Amino acid sequence: MSSVFASQQRWLMAQAGLGLHYGGIDGEPPGFYARRFVDYVLKHEIASHNTALSFIQEMLAYRYMRHLPDSPDKRLRPIEPTEAAVEQLAKWFYIHLMVLDSLDGSQRIATFVERPELVAVLQPTVASRIIASDRVRHPGETFDLFTWANSGGVIMDYLISRIGTMDPTAARMDIGPISFSEICERFLISRTHVKRLMSKASAMGSVGWVGSPGKSHFWLSRGFIQEYWDYQAEKFAIIGNVWEETVGAQPEPAPTEQQRLTSAAL
Secondary structure: OOOOOOHHHHEEEHHHHHHHHHOOOOOOOOOOOOOHHHHHHHHOOOOOEEEEEHHHHHHHHOEEEEEEEOOOOOOOOOOOOOOOHHHHHHHHHHHHHHHHHHHHOOHHHHHHHHHHHHHHHHHHHHHHHHOHHHHHHHOOOHHHHHHHHOHHHHHHHHHHHHHOOOOOOOOOOEEEOOOOHHHHHHHHHOHHHHHHHHHHHOOOEEEOHHHHHOOOOOOHHHHHHHHHHHHEEEHHHHHHHHHHOOOOOOOOOOHHHHHHHOOOOO
């Protein structure tokens, strides 16, 4: 599934389709139809007409979507996400809510687990705001290079995940040796594609080798990392705000015994 949604275009189309299904983010009653989906994708400049139709056929083939068996209007064939797709969407929300909890000590995850229906409640607003956010869709040139290429998104995530201790003042971050062969095997992409993507990023001054190409450590520029940071910050802010608007503000975590003693002493 990560390969299927490894470009931003596919990810945005998935968000759009689910948003139409759960919340009618185009202003109409909830429901997913091919023509309606294509119109929304074109309006928001996510993909072309043919790409949007191909995406639907691919999702049906992978069994992440299916046609509803009975339709009152034979001219329209409503489509819905399968259980496998909904499960992955729930995992996506779970991971993001877990990170938000780790930042402010709240208990969103506990509420989310107790109320699985929140997936359908949260998703439409999150999707519409992500699609409308230029900071999520275009945080910078290097980010765009990776995230709009086939499987480029997972390659970018892989590179960022290799950062150890972060020095925000450093012009470059050494992420150690990387193997193109390992990347190709891991993400099921061709070596030619990886080399072409890295070459373009290198020409932009965003990535490179410390010494001999392929035989030394690899580095990422501060600007590239900042673009990724900005994207993640905006995405998490959207999810956090939608959660607060939908479920409510999170209560302050209860003070520890040590905090109570310190407050009493003061």
